[in-house]
Amino acid sequence: GNPRPWINLGGQYALDGDDDLAADAYRMAMTLAANPARSLDERVHGHGIAAANLALLQCAAGDVVGALVITGSAIGPVPVSPDLKRVHVWLSERQRDGGCVPRSSY
Numbered sequence: 001g002n003p004r005p006w007i008n009l010g011g012q013y014a015l016d017g018d019d020d021l022a023a024d025a026y027r028m029a030m031t032l033a034a035n036p037a038r039s040l041d042e043r044v045h046g047h048g049i050a051a052a053n054l055a056l057l058q059c060a061a062g063d064v065v066g067a068l069v070i071t072g073s074a075i076g077p078v079p080v081s082p083d084l085k086r087v088h089v090w091l092s093e094r095q096r097d098g099g100c101v102p103r104s105s106y
Contacts, residue, residue, distance in 0.1 A: 003029035003038075003046035010053060019057050026054040048081020055087055059100035067091050067100070 010025030032038070033046030051070055059067040071088035094100050 001032055001035065001038075003033040003042065003050060006032060007046065007050050007053065010050070014053070014057065019061065023054055023057055026050045026057070030054070045081050045083070048084035052081070052084050052087040055091060059091060059094060062099065064091060064095045064099045068095060 006025045006029035010022040010029065013019075013022035013025055027050075029050035030047050033043050033050060035043070038046070055067040055070040058064075058070060068088065068091050071084055071091060091100075
């Protein structure tokens, strides 16, 4: 029921090059972080980190608009992770600059 292991699992899948499994793990973390039984800190940061990582995967796949949707939908009247805000701003800059660098270019 803790989002953090799912975030870590998603990170490992991403390092292994399995973006689909990474995205699934990040989505699970976001779902678990939304549980009102979790602490406010865990809900804010767990969701923020998972959403930021999911958005970065989306951007690396060439979909900066989809990535902005992920981060933008998470920014609202409830507390938001500062990490997620930074990723949203970075993605906005990438959109103006023509997109994200494909993962193969790293």
